[in-house]
Amino acid sequence: MNGAVEAANKNIKKILRKMIDKQRGWHEMLSYALLGYRTTVRTSTGATPYLLVYGTEAVVPAEVEIPSLRIIQEAELSNAEWVSKRIDQLALIDQKRMVAVCHGQLYRQRMTRAFHKRVRARNFEVVLSGGALVLSEMDSAVWPKPINSDAVKRYYA
Structure with a gap:
């Protein structure tokens, strides 16, 4: 697990380096870097970290200013319909996580085969x-x- 944290930190640092000038003001851009990291599809899982945690993709700030079709559809649902839809979404989280685990296992197998070809x-x-x-x-x-x-x-x- 520690290796995964180190890899995540390294990627967040890379994102921050592209956003800031000469390491100043990094703390002001951290929330944006984290949003970008959490909403970007990982090669190893084939999904975003946000999707695997919440079972749905994040609503990015642009969708709040200019509502997307997804936001408009949810806004027009009644409370009962929204709750029903949300329960269905929550039921899908485990399926999405399982798909990500399988994707991750296949990714590791490909990496292992590539490594063993050179050994x-x-x-x-x-x-x-x-x-x-x-x-x-x-x-x-x-x-x-x-x-x-x-x-x-x-x-x-």
């Missing part, structure tokens, strides 16, 4: 007992001392 597995030859390894450089120069295998991290090149 070559290296097999170690067992020479010493007890988990010790003899390491060598790329030019076949052997290290003078063996090393405990617990101290070695698997690396793919």
